[in-house]
Amino acid sequence: MKYVSGFLSIVIALFISSTGAEDVLVYGQVGGTVTLPRLMLGSESVLVKWYFGTEANPLIIRNIQGREMIVSVQPVSPLLAGTNLTLKCDIEEIFDGTQRRWLSPQKQDLNKDTRAKIGNDGSLTVVRVTGQESGEWTCVVTYQGREAYANTHVTVIDLSPAHSQPIYTSVSSHSLLDLPCFFSIPLPLSWSDSQEKGIQGGRWTFTPSPAEGSCTGVVQTLVNLSLGPPLAWVVNQKRGLNVSALQSKNQNLSLSKKGVTEGDRGEYTCAVEFQRDGTLKRRMCVEVLQLFPSPAPVAFVGQEVNLTCTLGHPLTSDLEVKWIPPHPSSRLPLGSSPHPTLLTIPKATYRDGGRWECELWRNKTKLTSVKITLKIERVPIDVWLLVTICAAAVIFVLLLILTVILIRRHRQRVMRPRRGKRRFCNCKE
Template sequence: MKYVSGFLSIIVALFFSSTGAEDVVVYGQVGGTVTLPILKWGSEKVLVQWYFGMNNQFMISRNYQGRETTAPQWEDRLSLSKTDFSLIINNIRLEDFNSFRCELKDFRSTPITSVTIFRLSHVSVQPVSPLLAGKNLNLKCDIKEIVEGTQRRWLNPQKQDLNEDKRVQIGDDSSLTVMKVTGQDHGEWTCVVTYKGREAYANTPVTIIDLSPAHPQPIYTSVSPLSLLHLPCFFSIPLPLSWSDSQEKGIQGGRWTFTPSPAAGSLTGVVQTLVNLSLGPPLAWVVNQKRRLDVSALHTNNRNLSLSKKGVTVGDRGKYTCVVEFQRDDTLKREMRVEVLQLLTSPVSVAFVGQEVNLTCTLGQPLTSDLEVKWIPPHHSSLLPLGSSPHPTLLTIPEATYGDGGWWRCELWRNKTKLTSVEITLKIERVPMDVWLLVTICAAAVIFVLLLILTVILIRRHRQRVMIPRRGKRRFCNCKDPKPKGFYRN
């Protein structure tokens, strides 16, 4: 048995010696964390020791009883894995990119040593200056020591692969170009280096200067002295101080413009300047007071360019544009369209009992197929129930009653979302006595005039008959007593 045990020890020693010749490349980034992997042996009586550099400077060790010893210069950055003998290095420094040596000693019978050499290779991504939205982003993943079989790929700030992004171009050297970046590209970009199933990550922050996302749909509001129209425009991230104060790239100006729509009752295509941005410091708006605009958002935060207006009218329908200008003719802008819901009545002010009343709910133009209106009449209206949707934009009350008076509300909906609503008070009154008296007098006058005309016509016809002479027949006779030849009148 002793001979067999000695033979097995020699075989194990030869195996460990062969595995000790392994030379492993691991990639890492300055400031990051890396793990140098060493699997756990079957035996518990193992001493693990880690050394750094060509001079084999001691770093950390753990004996088979689990007691660890760490060199003072590494105490705050090193640890050994609890499940195996792997070395974890935190907050990697530039001088750490060197060789590491791991020695494992097994004391089951005779000392057996396994040695593994690691080479920590530097992976880096060059930082880029802040970019304006619409510019191109260029990144390059640099590796100090590229080993055959090493692969590189990129992840965007949402940690998504870029294979489906049509804006992305990846060069043969794994350099990355993203065309026309937006605020969605702001954040940490990652170069993933893969070698023998192990992955290393090199991150770099990318700052994209952009305005808040534009509204995909129009902004809907309604005609009311209490309605508040809010037009958002702000930087999606705080401007970096070093960038915003730069004379080369800083803000040079800005403005809000308004282009009325045909439904606003104004000439289309006529661009009106609502507000101009004064550079200051600090930034300040120069406001067109005729529009009753509120720019208090800018006063509380120099990066918030939002605009608001209280008291909405049909004249506010149209396109609003927020423009921020930078050096080198670079411009950021956001456009938004405002639709104003209006409720019209005919007759305009007061309707009388029994009179036909028309209510029209309109945006000033035909509704698109995805929009519909819903009418909310008074509780005692003669039109109840109105029936299921879609309700008509023109609602007719054939004969108004007192129950039709009160608050009428028209709501604008898209699918199951209410966009806005508008209300009016409809007054239904009884026809006053003076009106009935006037109607009676007018009717009597009309009847009298008609009778007078009829009388005149009859008199004229009678006179015409009297004035026409009668055309009677002449009588002739043949006398018994002959007279001279001829005929004589009786």
């Protein structure tokens, strides 16, 4: 991890009034402004003349030169997001009670930032800086009840925006999947300046999400950066990505796709590699909402129909689905659960046909939705005829089998020989 250092030097200017008042300590920065104030002596207001050389009167010194105030600022070179920033606030001579603290570009006190470490020598180290750290960093010196400020500009090159995770979309031929990724280069730095840091390569990769929903699997390369010259993006067109942003402006690395399927679930990574400073990455996990009927989108009157609304894995506790039936007056057969991911219609009717919509919500925020058209039809006459014929055939076969069994039993009885007692004839004469 590279460190980028900058030094802010603040000098002590010691002025003694002609009236013999105690010495006053004033700090100033090279290129900055120093105001020498009027002092309040006792209970009376007295105008004190400050002398610098042979001139008198209240004095404002502008554009302080190094030989006068011995103040210097070492410029800070641009750094990549994820690296560490080191700054140092130097004072030539420190008196009792002098304190130093740091303010971020958002004017937040770095004493409260867990990523910041402030040393006793006035040094500041901030780990894993982001593009939000670009701007004016301020060293605040407190002395004799007053404050002096020294500023330095820090430029952080980052990939933006840091999109809220994950990105939610739905299965539809009209759904648009946006994958934002572009260089955040604060002014006055330009794209050419960032290229001077030595771009070694870049790529978009995709890791499909398995059925259980974790973003793991075989990594697929979607786009590769050809070093050229000139720089060019080589695109794998199999996934139907729109790369117009890549081709129109090198600073914009965004991709998009129209017509989302469940196969688009997974983790997308935008990465740009630099020769000396490392790699900038922006990861985006894409969740795709899907709605499908069972057994089919076309059902018959009286048939049981199941509608499943899913992300491909069980919903977390902060997510819920809301069903919107085809007709506002329709009542949902929801059972005990108000928002189930599986909705069962025990006996479908014509009123259940139409466009069903499933919405995915987090708290009071709608994330995405998906629609499907369910058709409910009467059982066709030819189907009833087929059922009748089949039933008649079964009955005929059963009767035929029963008849054969009865005939065989009858024949067995006829052919069986009779066994009985011998009879004798007794004649009288």
